[in-house]
Amino acid sequence: MPFYHRPPADRGPLRPRSPMVPSQATAPPTPAEMAEAVGVGYAVVDLETTGLSPTTDSILEVALVLTDAAGRVERSWSTLIDPGAGVDVGPTRIHGLVAEELSGAPGLDDVADLLVADLAGRAVVAHNARFDVGFLTQALGARGLLDRGARVPRVCTMEWARHFMTTPSRRLTTCCEVAGVEIGRHHNALDDALAAAGLLRHYLEVGRQRGEEPVAWAGALLDAHRFSGWHWDAARAQAGVELLTARTTPGAERARPGSQAS
Secondary structure, three states, rough: OOHHHOOOOOOOOOOOOOOOOOOOOOOOOOHHHHHHHHHOOEEEEEEEEOOOOOOOOEEEEEEEEOOOOOEEEEEEEEOOOOOOOOOOOOOHHHHHOOOOHOOOOOOOHHHHHHHHHHHHEEEEEOOOOOHHHHHHHHHHHHHEOOOOOOOOEEEEEOOOOHHHOOOOOOOOOHHHHHHOOOOOOEEEHHHHHHHHHHHHHHHHHHHHHOOOOOOOHHHHHHHHHOOOOOOOOOHHHHHOOOOOOOOOOOOEOOOOOOOOOO
């Protein structure tokens, strides 16, 4: 989730978009369905990529943190992705990855079923979800693992930041500092996914203290509860577990208070 994923200027608070797929805009939920929806868990995702375009750039690293409905971490995994021979890895100064480190890692085809199996039934969370979910939609849709035109149910910790706290910027580092969430190395996908999961827990706690029932993004949970657009092969998903290849380098140095680094 490099800084070049972010808009160059802080454009103020955003709110999640309304569902765009007719199949998701069905009848209003019954009380029983809403009760089930608020129990939906979360899949917090972070990607490192060769660039900004889901249609022309490639995924280099995937991290996933799975939590329960209260934001408590259940399990997590990450893997490097070999984009294929001859693919330029992009700005190493940002994501810290070089072609030599990616050689021998699984291709996205090798772990896509595992990724979808873990996303299914959960609301997808990311800091700047428009970026990460855009890449996932393109990559998984092209492989037939996501219905064409489906809008993945999501919660964006960047878009919700100013609903839950006062922050001068919605950047991940700033939000974590304000919320007291620990954050590790910059653009290490697993560190950034764990940080976003920490923000999610902070938002849930603030909402609980305010008496926000159900949660502010209840519509996204209802969408996730109803969503049937994911498709995967269980055997390929299980095989993917054995292929996961975590990065051995720490990632780019994160700027600290007082540092001149960007």
